[in-house]
Amino acid sequence: MLHRTAKPFFKPSRPCAELKLGHRSLYIIPSRFGVLWIAAAGLLLLVAIQTGSNSTLLLAFVMLGLMVLAMFLTHDTLQGLTLRCAQPSPTFAGEPADYPVQLESSSARPRCSLRVQGHVVVECDRIAAGTTTLSLPWIAENRGWQLPPPVLIETIAPLGLFICWGRWQPQQPQLIWPRRRPGPVGETHPPRSRDGLEEWQDLRPVREGERPALVDWASVARGRPLQAKVFNDPEEPEVILAPASGVALEAAREHLADRIWRLHHSGACYGLQIRTITLAPSKGVRHRDACLEALATV
């Protein structure tokens, strides 16, 4: 099992597949409320000295004792928690992406929050014993296989007197398709394919009343749910998309990404030619993803 501890927060973290939070990867300082707490204990101490009150003195010391214990308690909330990355889904650049993170804990833990650095915070009210999966939103600016910024996990539970946090750079990159932007796209119409109904192009969930011949029985035999085959219509027009001439390649990728997305949703049959890669006209989610991945990575 690959296991590394994170570097201190002032050094760039090295990506790792999973991180078990411990003494070397957790940091803790008093929260704003903790500072107020200490000030209140100090004030009570002063009152106790002035009035000679045993009860006030004991309460001031109890508050100081709680402050000391809260440091251990807050640290314990995160200590031993394992962060692991799951398989992230691809998404477009400049649009919210969900980065899946698995939290593994041997016992239930109180509230904590996670965020990809610089992005929206996700509150986790209670971490149950076992594995919990969370999706952390972030926005990638560039296409390709991208590592998100470091993930920060922090907590102030149970008393809110200390803030304890850990920093983890996940190793699993997320595929980011080019940004979607409408624009000119080069189009060519290839000669008709002859395979027609001979070969199916994609799979989709079976609809009610579907012909049994359309069902992909081979995958059913392998234990997968019922799915229907998607065939190309030999009469359907086909188009091969390519970067428009006179447009910068990066901009052309963005125009192509937008066109592919719209063609996919209109159910059209399309192919892609970019640089040395040519994808034959087809349709379906797998074809769409293949085209967008080619746009993102080639």
Added chain:
Amino acid sequence: MSHQRHASSLAWWALPPLLLQCIALNWSAPLTWPTWALVLCALFKLLECRRPFDRRLVALLQLLSTGLLAAQLQGLLASVLQLVAVLLALAGLLGHELAGALTFRGFLQRSLQLLAAALPLALVLFLFVPRLPPLWTTELGAARGAVSGLSPDLDPLSIAELTLVEGSAARVLLAEGQTLPMDAYWRVLVHEQFDGRRWQHRDPPVSRGGSGPPRVGEGTSQWWVVEPSATRAVPWDGSALTTSPDQWITPEGELLVGVASRQRRSFRLQSTQRVADWQQRPPVSSERQSPPDSLPRLKALARQFRPLPTGRERLEAVESWFRGQPFRYSLQPGAVADLDAFLFDQQEGFCGHYASALAALMRAADVPARVVSGYQGGHVVQPLSGNPYLELRQRDAHAWVELWLEGEGWQRVDPTLWATTTGLPAAAVVAESGQRQEENVPWWRWLQWQWWGLDLAWTSWWLSFDQASQQAWQQMLFGAQLRWLGVTAVVSGFVAVAGGWLVLHMGIRPRSSLVQSLRLLTRLGVVPLQGESFPRLCRRAARMHPDRATLLEAMADQQQLLAHAPLTPTQRRHHLRQWRKIRSRLGRRR
């Protein structure tokens, strides 16, 4: 959102104990206003809180106001209310972060556990950190008020009828083995200024350290609880030693405790047989001042005693004159025009009349004199909770005279004892009527006595650990090796933190019923296998322990219901109860 409701209701519940104590505060005390302000701030913040930080702030305000209340109210009831408020404030604080993991009772249990964990370190600090004397002194608030009790002005001539008030004035608990004095005089106020009619008390300025630093290890302890009164002076026996810097004895022999007088005061004194400094202080001019000429008959009488050479002889002559007159003790003397009328015409009155007349007569006879008011007698209460204590009531209020006699200092003389009523001294009559009354004590009075007994026991226990006790304790522990104090304190602090951490780790994290069941099964030697469900694990355990098969199957059923069935809160509680019963029966049969 149920956890938010829990947290919010816990914070609300913490307010009544605080408000109840605020009502009992003395408005003239300097800490009263900040305390009220903090409690009201907590109340309004709770009404308007929107963010988690606001809710935490409410808990902090509640703790802070509890601390201020603890500085002002130290009785048993107040301490119990303070503990409840702290517990609820902590529970409210925990409630914000332990989201929905606990019930109301769970929050309270967790708060208790947290308090128990923090207590060892707090106690180490409490015992080892040297106590500091007050950093500065303040005199805020009115010293006079309209609370029943002794008055700074003694004007018996204006009182046509004296009503005996049953209210409690003070209670004193002596160290074990000491006999409670039934006929002692407990001095409070010294009235040295006489205008021909009234004896006035001059309120001394606040001056700390007047009686020197507290002495350690001398004599045995007296624990006092004094009810609110109009004066800063409190009852004492005239010879005890102070034990803390906020107690001091004036040159006239009054004992002052703190500044505020309009709230209950608890303090400790140390008994001693030594002659107090105030008894040897020569009289000042105001204590020699002769009565005005408006009392010609009194002055004429005094002139008869002046030729006598010593103050003692003049006193004896005055006493024999008094005893030779038909003076009668009466609580309804009617209006008396002046002291001449009392001494030579009416010759009927209560202690104030006699003390006032004797002091004026002695001054006119050139013997320095002053009137002292306080309490005389009291009655012993034997509570069920422990040691007997002496209760002084307002009806025990008394006035007597102090005379400066050459070579003897200030001496107490009680002229009321010279008057007669049906052949018995007045004080004896009063005591007798008091005893008759005690035979027929109402139930509420009996309960009150029991409560006061507990209150005094708490006071004697809790107040006994002051700066002097801490020094004595450390002296006993370390002797001459006081340099080890710091090391011991640091080591004890670490041990206390480790102890607190252990207390919390034994159960601060929420443990599900499944985890606890698995732990129990592990103790029975049944460890879950890879992919094994809980019911299957229980069935395997039942095969290994046939004598517990029924219980194990029942535990599996309850566990499945708790984990998967859509239960209402009532049903969940019921099944949790069932599951606990099964668990404890399984645990017992190990």
